[in-house]
Amino acid sequence: MQYLVNVIDDRSESGTAEEAIAIDAFNEKLIAGGHWVFAAGLADPTASTVIDGRGDEPVFTDGPFAEAKEWAAGLWVIEAPDLDVALALMTEGSRACNRRLELRPMLPPPE
Amino acid sequence: MQPPSRAPSDAPSARVSDVRDALTRAHRTEWARVVATLARRFGNLDIAEDAAAEAFATAAEHWPADGVPPAPGAWLTTTATRKAIDRIRRESTRDARHREAMLVYDTETEPLGAIDDDRLRLIFICCHPALAMPARIALTLRLVGGLTVPEIASAFLVQDTTMGARITRAKSKIAASGIPYRVPAAQDLPVRVSGVLAVLFLIFNEGYLASGPDTAPVREELTAEAIRLTRLLRELLPDNGEITGLLGLMLLIEARRRARVSPSGELVPLAEQDRALWDMALIAEGHALVRARLASGLAPGRYQLLAAINAVHTDGDATDWTQVVALYDQLVRIDPSPIVRLSRAIAVGECDGPELGLALIDRVGAELEEYPPFHAARAQLLRRLDRDAETREAYDAAIALAENSAEVAYLKRQRAELGS
Numbered sequence: 001m002q003y004l005v006n007v008i009d010d011r012s013e014s015g016t017a018e019e020a021i022a023i024d025a026f027n028e029k030l031i032a033g034g035h036w037v038f039a040a041g042l043a044d045p046t047a048s049t050v051i052d053g054r055g056d057e058p059v060f061t062d063g064p065f066a067e068a069k070e071w072a073a074g075l076w077v078i079e080a081p082d083l084d085v086a087l088a089l090m091t092e093g094s095r096a097c098n099r100r101l102e103l104r105p106m107l108p109p110p111e
Numbered sequence: 112m113q114p115p116s117r118a119p120s121d122a123p124s125a126r127v128s129d130v131r132d133a134l135t136r137a138h139r140t141e142w143a144r145v146v147a148t149l150a151r152r153f154g155n156l157d158i159a160e161d162a163a164a165e166a167f168a169t170a171a172e173h174w175p176a177d178g179v180p181p182a183p184g185a186w187l188t189t190t191a192t193r194k195a196i197d198r199i200r201r202e203s204t205r206d207a208r209h210r211e212a213m214l215v216y217d218t219e220t221e222p223l224g225a226i227d228d229d230r231l232r233l234i235f236i237c238c239h240p241a242l243a244m245p246a247r248i249a250l251t252l253r254l255v256g257g258l259t260v261p262e263i264a265s266a267f268l269v270q271d272t273t274m275g276a277r278i279t280r281a282k283s284k285i286a287a288s289g290i291p292y293r294v295p296a297a298q299d300l301p302v303r304v305s306g307v308l309a310v311l312f313l314i315f316n317e318g319y320l321a322s323g324p325d326t327a328p329v330r331e332e333l334t335a336e337a338i339r340l341t342r343l344l345r346e347l348l349p350d351n352g353e354i355t356g357l358l359g360l361m362l363l364i365e366a367r368r369r370a371r372v373s374p375s376g377e378l379v380p381l382a383e384q385d386r387a388l389w390d391m392a393l394i395a396e397g398h399a400l401v402r403a404r405l406a407s408g409l410a411p412g413r414y415q416l417l418a419a420i421n422a423v424h425t426d427g428d429a430t431d432w433t434q435v436v437a438l439y440d441q442l443v444r445i446d447p448s449p450i451v452r453l454s455r456a457i458a459v460g461e462c463d464g465p466e467l468g469l470a471l472i473d474r475v476g477a478e479l480e481e482y483p484p485f486h487a488a489r490a491q492l493l494r495r496l497d498r499d500a501e502t503r504e505a506y507d508a509a510i511a512l513a514e515n516s517a518e519v520a521y522l523k524r525q526r527a528e529l530g531s
Contacts, residue, residue, distance in 0.1 A: 001289050082291035083241060084299075105288045 002037060002079055003086045005093065006102040009073035012044045019098050026096035030078060035089055037077040045071045073099070077106070126175075133179040134171055141184040142167070142257030143343065145191050147229035150254075150292060156236070156282045158195050160254060166191035230255070231347045232292050234340075238307040239290050246281035247310045253278055255343070256336050266333050267317065304348065308357050308414060311341050315361050319368075320515050328372050328517030334365055352404055356415030359400035363421035366393035371517075378521035381424060394425050416442045432462040449478040457488050465495040483512040487522060494529075503529055 030036040045064040052059040064071065076093065080086035086103060094101045145166060149159035166187045180186040237250040248267075252258045258266075264274035284290070295303040318333025341358045348354055370388035373379050401422040404415045411419065416438055423434045439455035452475045460468020469492045472485070479485035490505035506526035513519045 080289075083239075083289045084291050084295070086289070087241065 001081070001108065002077055002106040003090075004104045004106055005076040005078060005090055006072040006104070007074040007076075007097055008070050008100040008102060010070045012046075014073070015041070015097075019096070022096040022098070026093055029092070030076075030089070033089075035078045035080055037079050039074070039076045041074040042072060072102075130175045130179060133183060134167075134174060137170065137183040137187060138167060138257055139339070141187050143230050143233060143255045144184060145187050146254050146257075147233040148188055149191055149195055150233060150236075151229050152192070153195055153199070154292070156254065156285060158198060159191075160282075162191040162195035162198065163187075163257075165194040169194075228294060230343070231294050234307055234344060234347075235294060235303060236285060236290055236292055238303075238310045239285070240303075240306055241288060241290060242281055242284060244310070244313070246277055246284075248314055249274060249277050250281050251310055251340065252314065252336065256340055258336065262332070266330060304351055305353065305412075307344065308341075308353060311337050311344070312357060312361075312414075314340070315364075319364060320518075328376065328378070328515055329368055331368070334361070334368070337361060338365060352407060352409055353412045353414050355400050355404055356412060356418045359397045359404070359418035360414055360421055362393045362400070363397035363418060363425055366390040366397065366425065376517055376520055377524060378515070378517040380521075381430065386428075389425070397425070398422050411441070413442065413446050416445075430461070432458055436462050449475045450482070453479060453482075453485055453488065460488075460492050460495075465492040468492050469496070481512060483509045483514070483518070485509075486512065487518075490522075490525070494525075499529060 027036065027039060030039075048062075048064040050061040050063070050065050052061075074097070076090075078086060078089060080089060083105075090101050090103055142163060145163045146156075146159045149162055150156055153159060169190055170183075170187060174180075234251070234255055237254055238247045242250070245267075249263055252263045252266075253260065260275045260278065261271045263278075264271045267274065294300075315334055315337035318330040318335075318337060321328055321330045321333075338358070338361050341354065341361060345351075345354045345358055366389050367381075367384060369390070370384035370386070371379055379385075397418065401415075401418050404411060404418070420435055420438045420442075423438070424430050435458045436455065439451070439458050442451050443455055453472060456468050456471035456475065459471055469489065472489055472492065476485070486505045486509035490502050490509060493502040493505055503526065506522055506529070510519060510522045510526065513522060
């Protein structure tokens with residue numbers, strides 16, 4: 001199954017060069033093990049725009065949908081057979097990016 | 112002479128009590144096995160739990176009339192399996208493909224000897240580190256222990272609906288997050304076992320030091336259940352020293368239960384306990400477990416050291432505090448938590464005098480301000496040093512924080528003896 005992994009951060013653009021090197025090495029390992037689906041860093045949440053297209057006119061609101069002390073500074077989508085494998089992999093991922101992570105199962109695609 | 116015969120009117124009542132005993136015994140020995148077998152077969156804890164409960168209800172209905180089957184465990188597993196298949200058929204009539212998928216399992220032959228592993232898998236899934244501790248405790252008591260939701264709710268002083276929701280949420284997380292139904296790999300086993308032991312010890316402690324002003328000070332159903340589950344785990348993993356250690360620890364604490372609370376509901380400290388009330392069979396079993404671990408020659412873990420300390424407390428006519436301090440020295444090296452350092456300080460106070468004990472206790476003070484035994488231990492030491500005003504303050508702090516009714520009663524009497 002697939003898991004979304006959010007990288008938890010509380011400071012803007014706080015990544016370092018050492019972290020970037022460790023993350024690259026970790027990503028190579030994910031790819032080699034067949035666990036890689038997707039990964040990306042995210043711009044600061046102040047750059048977010050909330051969109052509401054449900055009405056006649058679209059409404060755009062500046063900022064993130066929820067003000068929080070912590071937010072996602074990046075994400076992975078990984079493929080793992082079960083939670084134990086995912087937890088073991090992302091424990092290494094947490095060490096590589098030097099941040100806490102939130103791991104969340106993705107719903108299986110409709111059959 | 113008439114041949115001796117039982118009065119016919121005795122027969123049914125004797126049989127009813129036999130059946131009731133057989134049901135109780137089957138529930139104790141077979142519940143976890145039935146749930147575990149079905150969980151593997153159907154890959155769904157909900158179905159396993161409900162079908163097991165239905166099978167036991169069916170047994171309660173049929174056994175009194177039909178008699179106890181020769182192999183109650185097999186009867187219960189077969190009945191539960193049928194109930195589960197019925198439910199899957201019922202629920203999947205709208206979705207033929209789903210039904211086919213579920214019933215593929217139906218024809219699968221079961222590997223021999225995998226049953227015990229199933230119970231172990233069940234224990235590890237209930238105590239998975241991705242679940243919150245209260246959820247682990249509730250799931251373990253329900254799925255492995257076979258306690259009902261109202262029983263667990265009343266043991267933890269919450270509403271039935273709250274406890275039911277907690278268990279449902281935990282099962283949903285297991286299914287949605289892909290927690291696997293398997294015994295952890297060898298390299299992960301020590302950490303995962305210690306996670307299971309933490310759950311079992313919390314269940315035991317909640318029974319042993321029950322919290323809440325209106326509850327019984329000791330809740331035997333929880334201590335007994337924790338011991339039973341630890342025995343089961345030890346049966347499944349007999350070579351694990353920490354499991355043996357925890358079992359020994361629980362038995363040596365449980366052995367003193369009757370002496371620990373006075374008839375008036377007050378806590379009785381170890382030194383003042385009536386040793387005639389101790390359960391000598393449990394003490395002998397606990398001592399044997401501790402000796403077996405010592406004989407292994409392997410470095411003891413946390414629970415083995417705690418068991419050894421309790422073996423010293425229950426050996427001879429009085430505690431040999433020198434040995435207790437030596438064991439706490441070892442424990443502090445592997446677990447330097449403030450609570451362990453507090454226990455060591457208390458032992459030093461008994462061994463080398465109250466000044467030394469107090470000096471050590473005050474060093475952990477900042478971390479244990481909210482912990483009632485810290486203030487109670489300080490009060491005892493200050494009292495031995497005749498520092499009355501500080502003793503009163505320490506008792507007051509302990510009384511304000513303590514949650515166990517027997518502990519509060521004991522502390523209040525100690526405080527009252529000092530006057531104001």
